[in-house]
Amino acid sequence: MIEKMKFLSITGPKADIDRVVYTYLSRYEIHLENALSELKTVKDLRPYIESNPYKEELAKAGELVESYHELLPEHTDRKLKLEEAVDLIHALDSELKELTDKKSGLVGQRDELQASRDKVAPFNGLNYDVKKILGFRFMKFRFGRISREYYEKFYAYVYDSIDTVMFKCEENDEYVWVVYFVPEKLADKIDAIYASMHFERCYLPDEYEGTPVEAGHILDDRISAFQKEIDGIDKEIVEAISSRKDELVAAYFTVRTFSTNFDVRKMAAVTKHDRHNFYILCGWMTQKDAAAFQKEIERDDDTFCIIEDDHNNIMSNPPTKMKNPGLFKPFEMYVEMYGLPSYNELDPTILIGITYSILFGFMFGDAGQGLCLLIGGYLLYRFRKVRLAGIISCCGVFSTIFGFLFGSIFGFEDIIDAVWLRPQEAMVNLPFIGKLNTVFVVAVAIGMGIILMCMVLNIINSVRSHDMEKIYFDTNGVAGFVFYLALTVVLVLYMTGNALPATFILVVMFLIPLIIMFFKEPLTAIVEKKSERIEGGMGMFITQGIFELFEVLLSYFSNTLSFVRVGAFAVSHAAMMQVVLMLAGAEAGGSTNWAVVIGGNLFVCGMEGLIVGIQVLRLEYYELFSRFYRGSGRAFEPYGKAAGEQ
Structure with missing residues (x-):
């Protein structure tokens, strides 16, 4: 079912709009329309232009709630005044920003150390002070890795024939990490040979103490120290949020409500007078809410409400609000997937x-x-x-x-x-067809009943939308209903062995609806008193009509058989x-x-x-x-x- 809607125009002194919104509209459901669009015929109106003063606080509060949503409740009974909410948001944002900035600096330093740790880890097999190697002056050194395939070829066929010393460090299924040394004079030649073996060089920073294993331990200790500080800051952040979680959620809802209420101005219009300016709000309410709202403002001398019953004076179409019994509410999902019904549907x-x-x-x-x-x-x-x-x-x-x-x-x-x-055993004997599973026959019968019911619903919807063609001449209108109903009755009579109606009745029930559907466009023009010009001539009209009629008959047949499934x-x-x-x-x-x-x-x-x-x-x-x-x-x-x- 669709809720009955009423169109309201609400007006009052311009400065009074916030009071009306907070006192009345925040407690009712109203679908606001742009007042300037609705009141095009009214002169001397202008948009209500004011910047939202709560925009910044709402953005900060929303960012906090989004960032720490896992620590916050979804709802709270706590209530805060606007000033309290704003103060809390600013204080908490400042405190958390200081902590997060400090944490970001520590995370950056930890990540740098971790990168150094990751670079030296594959060379744990080198039992020599890394810093001393990095300080060599007359001997060139290279840290890097070679794929296992090329390492084995290099070691078997090349290594003994060149002037280089290579230390094998760590290895896995794909790579072998090595350090090789070469005299400075031969560095270019030897580097070229290693490069031909797909040697990938690693550059180590000059910050290690001792062997790679010892340097790794030192770096691990420094990384752990930074991580301990980071964990401490995380704990402070959690405590800061947890101690004021209800207040933060309440502050967010308070600021959001004030911001939403203020944004009503976007839909309002204002009269162009020098001294006494009035706001105008337009929108849709359910019939029940509209009556309650109008009764509530009867004693309010500064607020006026007019309910417009003549839809011809309203620019917008009523929105759709479905109201169904609880048992059927889940099925609204399927209706919404297809498209919401229009207000008169x-x-x-x-x-x-x-x-x-x-x-x-x-x-x-x-x-x-x-x-x-x-x-x-x-x-x-x-x-x-x-x-x-x-x-x-x-x-x-x-x-x-x-x-x-x-x-x-x-x-x-x-x-x-x-x-x-x-289902597997029940069979029925049908004329012309022979034995057929009973459930197939019942399924088709149910389908034919559903199709007829949908045709009736189409006629009702078409009457509501004043669509003459779909009421009388459409395949799902009166003509289609009479034809398909006659077909259904004839099939039932024939399959049950009963006598069929007289030939004259069959001709009337079958032929006349088909002829009406064939000439639906000219007939619609006659009913609506419009001039209908046949495009392409009579020959094209007849040819097109024959094919369309054939398609209609084919669709009746296929749609019916579709229920066999x-x-x-x-x-x-x-x-x-x-x-x-x-x-x-x-x-x-x-x-x-x-x-x-x-x-x-x-x-x-x-x-x-x-x-x-x-x-x-x-x-x-x-x-x-x-x-x-x-x-x-x-x-x-x-x-x-x-x-x-x-």
């Missing part, structure tokens, strides 16, 4: 809730698995408010019902009797569970492997449940929504109570 939430659950239950009929979906979905929705879980829980109800109708519980079909039929999945579900029980040995008469039964049930419940859910959603969107639903509405986005909630 039928809300399909209850329809999708009923049809989706029934079709899912039909395709996934198992009392045991359905009960698991019901309980699991309910608990998840109850404690985590996951809307998809609420949908799963509703589907679980009908899965359980159809499980009893099909006599299936966790795949076992010998525990309870089928109240209705067993409902019966197909009911059969396949039973077949999959039969395979699970066969693998578990439950059908062989021997001992049952319960691990296979449990695992198989979990697998089927998860995999087929997902597939069935997607297939039913496809049916909803393509076979139901496409017939009657426009989904061109805009969301009701309230300022005030919803915007200022903690």
Whole structure:
């Protein structure tokens, strides 16, 4: 269902806008519209231009809350005045900035030492003072690494033939770290030979004491000392936040509320008078809130409210606020995914809730698995408010019902009797077709009923939007409804062996709707009293009409057969569970492997449940929504109570 909306114009002295916002509007849900756009015909209006004085404090508070959200509660009952909130934000921001700057300096020094530590670590095998090596004057040295492949080739074929001393240090699966020494005069030649072996040089800074192992220990101690200081600062930051966590959250909500309230000016207009200026706010409220608001300001001499009932005098379209019973609220998610209904359109939430659950239950009929979906979905929705879980829980109800109708519980079909039929066994004889699975016939019959219902809904929506073509001449309008209803009745009579209506009646019921759909554009022009010019001539009009009519007949056929999948999945579900029980040995008469039964049930419940859910959603969107639903509405986005909630 869609809430009834009222359009309000609120006005008062310009200087009084903050009081009105804090006293009234912050406690109601109002969808504000730009007053200048709504009041285009009113002269001497200008925008309300003032910079937000709370912008800086809100940014600081938001940054603090975002940075330390894991230490803060989501809600608090603590309340702060604006001055207290601003003072707290500035004090805490200054304190934390000092600590974080100090921490950043220490982290930088620690990281530099860690980089040095990482550079010297691969040379732990060199048992010589690094600083002395770095001080050599007549002997060149090179620290670096070579891939294992080239190291072995170099050591086997080149090393003994050149004037160099190489010390092997650490190694792994890819590289060998080495230090080689070479006389200064031969350095260029030897370096070239090593370079040809893909030697990658490492440059060590001049800050090591002792051998690489000793230098590593010294660096580790210095790194640990810096880390200890960093940990101490982290502890101070946590204590600073934790000791004032409720105050910080309260300060953030206080400043956010004041900032949001101040930003109402962006939507307001102001009269152009020298002395007595007035603000004007325009927006939508629910009928209930509008009545309560108007009653509340009756004794307020500085605030005036006019409710506009004539929508022809309103520039904007009413926003959509859906209000459905709690059982169907999760299904609003599917409606929102397709598009919100416009204000004058039928809300399909209850329809999708009923049809989706029934079709899912039909395709996934198992009392045991359905009960698991019901309980699991309910608990998840109850404690985590996951809307998809609420949908799963509703589907679980009908899965359980159809499980009893099909006599299936966790795949076992010998525990309870089928109240209705067993999907794999039930067959029916049909004229012209022969034997056919009963669930296929029932699925198609359900589909035809749903299609007819959607045509009725399309006619209602079209009447509300005053669309003559879609009311009378469309494939889902009156003409299409009469044709498809006649087709449904004839099929039912024929399949049940009853006599068909007279030929004249069949001609009227089939031919006339097709002719109306063929000439829908000229007929619409006549009804709306507009001149209709046939583009391309009569020949092109007839040719195009024939192809469109053929497409319409083909779509009726394909859309109807699309519901066969409902019966197909009911059969396949039973077949999959039969395979699970066969693998578990439950059908062989021997001992049952319960691990296979449990695992198989979990697998089927998860995999087929997902597939069935997607297939039913496809049916909803393509076979139901496409017939009657426009989904061109805009969301009701309230300022005030919803915007200022903690």
